[in-house]
Amino acid sequence: MASPSHHPARSAPPPRWERRKEARPGELLDAALDLFVERGYAATRLDDVAARAGVSKGTLYLYYTGKEDLFKAVVRRNILPLIEAFERDVAESSARSAELLERFLRQWWSSFGATRLASIAKLVVGEAGNFPELAQFFQLEIVARNAALLGSIVERGVRQHEFRPVDVGASIHLWMAPLVLRAIWMQSILPCCPVAAEVPVERMLDAHVRHVLAALEPLPALPGPRGAS
Amino acid sequence: MASPSHHPARSAPPPRWERRKEARPGELLDAALDLFVERGYAATRLDDVAARAGVSKGTLYLYYTGKEDLFKAVVRRNILPLIEAFERDVAESSARSAELLERFLRQWWSSFGATRLASIAKLVVGEAGNFPELAQFFQLEIVARNAALLGSIVERGVRQHEFRPVDVGASIHLWMAPLVLRAIWMQSILPCCPVAAEVPVERMLDAHVRHVLAALEPLPALPGPRGAS
Amino acid sequence: MASPSHHPARSAPPPRWERRKEARPGELLDAALDLFVERGYAATRLDDVAARAGVSKGTLYLYYTGKEDLFKAVVRRNILPLIEAFERDVAESSARSAELLERFLRQWWSSFGATRLASIAKLVVGEAGNFPELAQFFQLEIVARNAALLGSIVERGVRQHEFRPVDVGASIHLWMAPLVLRAIWMQSILPCCPVAAEVPVERMLDAHVRHVLAALEPLPALPGPRGAS
Amino acid sequence: MASPSHHPARSAPPPRWERRKEARPGELLDAALDLFVERGYAATRLDDVAARAGVSKGTLYLYYTGKEDLFKAVVRRNILPLIEAFERDVAESSARSAELLERFLRQWWSSFGATRLASIAKLVVGEAGNFPELAQFFQLEIVARNAALLGSIVERGVRQHEFRPVDVGASIHLWMAPLVLRAIWMQSILPCCPVAAEVPVERMLDAHVRHVLAALEPLPALPGPRGAS
DNA sequence: GATGAATGAGTCTTCATTCAT
DNA sequence: TATGAATGAAGACTCATTCAT
Numbered sequence: 037m038a039s040p041s042h043h044p045a046r047s048a049p050p051p052r053w054e055r056r057k058e059a060r061p062g063e064l065l066d067a068a069l070d071l072f073v074e075r076g077y078a079a080t081r082l083d084d085v086a087a088r089a090g091v092s093k094g095t096l097y098l099y100y101t102g103k104e105d106l107f108k109a110v111v112r113r114n115i116l117p118l119i120e121a122f123e124r125d126v127a128e129s130s131a132r133s134a135e136l137l138e139r140f141l142r143q144w145w146s147s148f149g150a151t152r153l154a155s156i157a158k159l160v161v162g163e164a165g166n167f168p169e170l171a172q173f174f175q176l177e178i179v180a181r182n183a184a185l186l187g188s189i190v191e192r193g194v195r196q197h198e199f200r201p202v203d204v205g206a207s208i209h210l211w212m213a214p215l216v217l218r219a220i221w222m223q224s225i226l227p228c229c230p231v232a233a234e235v236p237v238e239r240m241l242d243a244h245v246r247h248v249l250a251a252l253e254p255l256p257a258l259p260g261p262r263g264a265s
Numbered sequence: 266m267a268s269p270s271h272h273p274a275r276s277a278p279p280p281r282w283e284r285r286k287e288a289r290p291g292e293l294l295d296a297a298l299d300l301f302v303e304r305g306y307a308a309t310r311l312d313d314v315a316a317r318a319g320v321s322k323g324t325l326y327l328y329y330t331g332k333e334d335l336f337k338a339v340v341r342r343n344i345l346p347l348i349e350a351f352e353r354d355v356a357e358s359s360a361r362s363a364e365l366l367e368r369f370l371r372q373w374w375s376s377f378g379a380t381r382l383a384s385i386a387k388l389v390v391g392e393a394g395n396f397p398e399l400a401q402f403f404q405l406e407i408v409a410r411n412a413a414l415l416g417s418i419v420e421r422g423v424r425q426h427e428f429r430p431v432d433v434g435a436s437i438h439l440w441m442a443p444l445v446l447r448a449i450w451m452q453s454i455l456p457c458c459p460v461a462a463e464v465p466v467e468r469m470l471d472a473h474v475r476h477v478l479a480a481l482e483p484l485p486a487l488p489g490p491r492g493a494s
Numbered sequence: 495m496a497s498p499s500h501h502p503a504r505s506a507p508p509p510r511w512e513r514r515k516e517a518r519p520g521e522l523l524d525a526a527l528d529l530f531v532e533r534g535y536a537a538t539r540l541d542d543v544a545a546r547a548g549v550s551k552g553t554l555y556l557y558y559t560g561k562e563d564l565f566k567a568v569v570r571r572n573i574l575p576l577i578e579a580f581e582r583d584v585a586e587s588s589a590r591s592a593e594l595l596e597r598f599l600r601q602w603w604s605s606f607g608a609t610r611l612a613s614i615a616k617l618v619v620g621e622a623g624n625f626p627e628l629a630q631f632f633q634l635e636i637v638a639r640n641a642a643l644l645g646s647i648v649e650r651g652v653r654q655h656e657f658r659p660v661d662v663g664a665s666i667h668l669w670m671a672p673l674v675l676r677a678i679w680m681q682s683i684l685p686c687c688p689v690a691a692e693v694p695v696e697r698m699l700d701a702h703v704r705h706v707l708a709a710l711e712p713l714p715a716l717p718g719p720r721g722a723s
Numbered sequence: 724m725a726s727p728s729h730h731p732a733r734s735a736p737p738p739r740w741e742r743r744k745e746a747r748p749g750e751l752l753d754a755a756l757d758l759f760v761e762r763g764y765a766a767t768r769l770d771d772v773a774a775r776a777g778v779s780k781g782t783l784y785l786y787y788t789g790k791e792d793l794f795k796a797v798v799r800r801n802i803l804p805l806i807e808a809f810e811r812d813v814a815e816s817s818a819r820s821a822e823l824l825e826r827f828l829r830q831w832w833s834s835f836g837a838t839r840l841a842s843i844a845k846l847v848v849g850e851a852g853n854f855p856e857l858a859q860f861f862q863l864e865i866v867a868r869n870a871a872l873l874g875s876i877v878e879r880g881v882r883q884h885e886f887r888p889v890d891v892g893a894s895i896h897l898w899m900a901p902l903v904l905r906a907i908w909m910q911s912i913l914p915c916c917p918v919a920a921e922v923p924v925e926r927m928l929d930a931h932v933r934h935v936l937a938a939l940e941p942l943p944a945l946p947g948p949r950g951a952s
Numbered sequence: 953g954a955t956g957a958a959t960g961a962g963t964c965t966t967c968a969t970t971c972a973t
Numbered sequence: 974t975a976t977g978a979a980t981g982a983a984g985a986c987t988c989a990t991t992c993a994t
Contacts, residue, residue, distance in 0.1 A: 075394055076307070076391060076394060077307075078305070078306075078307030079394075158390060158391060161387060161390075161449060161450075161454065162305060162387060162388075162390070162391030162392075162453070163305065164456070164457055165303055165304055165305060165456075166304065166305060166308055168456075168457035171453065171457035171458065172457050172458050174454065175454050175457070176458070203464075203468070203472055205464040205468075206468050206469050206471075206472035209443055209446075209447065209464065209469055210443050210472065213442040213443035213445075213447070214442040214443070216442075216446055217438075217442040217445055217446045218442070220390060224391070224393035224394065225390065225393050225400045225403065225408075227393075227394075227397075228393055228397035228398075228401050228404070229400065229401050229404045229405070235434040235438065239432070239434075240435050240439075242435075243432055243435035243436065243439065244435075244439055250480070251476060251480065
């Protein structure tokens with residue numbers, strides 16, 4: 037009678053399952069991301085992944101060859117689009133270098149660092165020993181590309197005399213590390229320490245941006261004594 | 266008596282195994298650290314820990330109540346002495362603030378960041394979800410204390426007009442993050458990417474120290490209105 | 495229109511699959527025979543059977559109620575025609591008994607023993623414990639009938655004084671066993687031992703036939719001119 | 724009172740398990756033999772093996788690395804001693820060749836063919852495709868050695884003019900096959916066909932021995948008084 | 953008729969933990 | 974204390990079977 041089904045007239049029993057070949061992979065990856073992030077690789081049971089995706093255990097194996105494959109797919113699927121979006125954004129922008137740099141950092145934070153995706157970095161780092169291949173993928177396809185992107189912004193700024201000349205290679209790490217580490221922290225330690233009265237993210241972010249821009253600010257061409265220091 | 270050996274007076278038959286109640290815990294912790302660092306928490310088998318420590322599996326349970334307990338002991342035992350040493354060093358030092366700060370950063374790197382101990386941070390971060398209590402301990406007893414230490418150096422420098430006034434809370438994170446992240450990276454991703462031609466650690470470290478000190482350098486007294494900012 | 499289909503009048507859209515109700519069972523049985531023979535009952539997956547027959551897994555269930563049913567059908571379908579052919583051959587023959595017997599043995603070898611069908615015997619023997627009903631069928635419809643056939647030849651020979659009187663029941667087993675066992679061997683052990691330099695089949699077969707005929711050769715009629723033969 | 728326990732006075736609870744390192748492997752192999760023989764390799768669950776051996780599933784893995792290893796151990800352990808016993812018997816015997824041959828055949832039957840061990844041959848034959856290595860072992864260490872043994876008896880008899888010259892290679896197979904096949908049959912098909920009124924084993928065995936000895940009997944020394952025998 | 957996505961019971965295997973010795 | 978044999982709960986993975994399309 038009050039059947040939740042969609043056949044109001046007929047009292048057809050609701051189908052035990054639906055055929056949704058297209059949607060399944062995405063649902064499985066979403067479920068897996070949640071659980072991997074929450075519990076880590078080893079502590080995540082495929083039963084739970086399947087249950088959260090609303091399918092049975094066997095179905096999972098129709099789409100992924102096993103736990104490892106699922107894990108790799110989760111990482112690839114969630115991370116790659118992001119880096120590609122970043123690359124598009126930078127390529128299309130024609131703003132001043134300082135502005136572009138600030139926007140990059142803030143966008144990185146809002147679309148990755150502040151999200152659940154940051155946990156993926158944590159996962160990859162934690163499981164690198166057990167998934168060297170995945171670690172390589174991550175280093176080459178994500179970290180290196182992100183660094184190249186940031187590097188290209190800085191180099192452009194330097195070339196156009198918007199930034200002072202710097203050791204780009206070393207600087208990139210210095211500019212990214214505070215964001216990356218804070219992101220990881222917020223996904224792992226922080227949820228366990230509700231009282232950890234940390235400096236708010238915004239303040240950290242502002243300070244970081246200011247700090248980076250200051251470090252890149254062109255030296256005053258003045259006659260000033262500061263050049264001597 | 267003082268003999269480390271085996272009851273010379275009593276004509277006891279040589280025991281099949283030795284009683285080494287004092288030495289055991291350390292040996293077990295060392296073995297466990299190796300394996301936890303290498304494989305992560307879940308992938309480390311107690312059998313292997315015991316084997317590496319040269320004892321049987323059962324013996325392990327005489328000293329630790331289980332895997333969790335062992336894990337926590339590994340973290341506590343290896344990390345606490347370090348932070349305490351840092352605190353002593355800083356307390357005893359009377360050097361100029363800039364010098365002290367540089368020494369702190371370089372020592373942090375050489376005695377923690379560049380060592381296997383850095384993996385512990387990786388471990389704790391990765392397992393925080395499964396060991397909240399451990400994460401709290403880590404945050405409060407290690408991270409916070411380290412931050413306080415660094416903060417005290419900076420504050421002293423500011424108070425003595427050796428450093429310019431800064432947002433200490435936000436700055437600390439910015440000063441530590443590049444080192445922490447690089448340390449973690451070297452323990453996880455890097456071993457899997459032998460060709461990753463990164464900027465050498467020394468250059469990164471030099472750049473970072475220079476950068477930190479520049480950011481803290483007192484502003485020129487000058488006539489400048491900039492002091493108002 | 496120009497559809498290869500079989501409904502010329504109707505402008506039916508070309509079907510995505512063909513209806514081949516008549517051909518399917520045979521194709522499935524052939525595929526199943528291959529795989530059962532190659533891997534045994536349990537290690538054969540219905541997926542593979544269907545794939546080899548060029549249909550989907552579901553289709554298999556339109557023709558057989560399950561794996562067991564398929565297995566039984568494979569055995570029945572492949573073995574029964576053989577024994578029936580043997581029976582026809584013997585019934586129609588009017589050759590001398592010795593000649594008929596030799597022909598029977600050689601034909602048995604060439605049309606069963608030397609072929610993939612011999613593996614069916616191996617299968618039934620191996621799975622008898624799990625398929626008692628099938629074992630009974632095999633014993634009654636194949637083994638016993640084959641024995642009866644051979645027995646009838648021998649008995650006829652004895653009746654017509656072409657063979658010496660023998661214990662027919664016991665003899666039949668002696669005459670068949672070397673062929674059966676060799677056949678099974680060639681389907682199971684031999685493929686794994688490429689170097690097993692066995693006596694060639696032909697020599698074995700010749701020796702066996704000679705041996706059987708010698709054992710059945712009528713005793714010399716006393717005074718003994720038969721020594722000359 | 725009549726407690727089977729060994730602590731009559733104390734009401735100590737019976738230990739949940741005993742440490743019986745020496746006995747376990749044998750008990751496990753016995754249990755496994757039973758079940759493999761009864762159900763075949765694939766249909767035997769390790770749970771059942773362990774239960775029949777009176778241990779838990781995990782214990783099985785202390786002694787064998789898995790199902791395959793257990794299977795191989797069952798075969799090796801049960802079959803090798805037999806063939807070695809046969810070899811000893813023949814080596815030590817000094818009987819006449821005919822007598823030795825008959826004894827060999829009868830002993831083979833009673834100590835292997837008529838026992839549960841014959842099922843091992845069935846198993847190996849059935850699983851050869853899935854365990855090629857085991858099949859090789861069986862062929863080389865069991866079948867070939869048994870054939871060599873029988874061959875040596877026949878050759879000795881021929882050399883000493885107790886037997887007529889024969890094609891030893893071909894003959895061996897002819898002499899063994901009826902016994903081997905009957906043995907396999909009795910372990911697989913027969914238990915499923917209680918009414919299969921077969922020729923009794925003894926009669927088959929007698930007929931076979933008679934038949935073999937007749938085929939080997941030296942040819943009459945020409946002039947032929949042998950017709951009288 | 954035909955398909956193949958979905959199911960879920962069944963099995964092997966691992967490993968933290970216990971306890972008789 | 975120390976040992977390591979024994980346990981058993983847990984989880985990855987398979988595959989015969991079902992059923993919505």
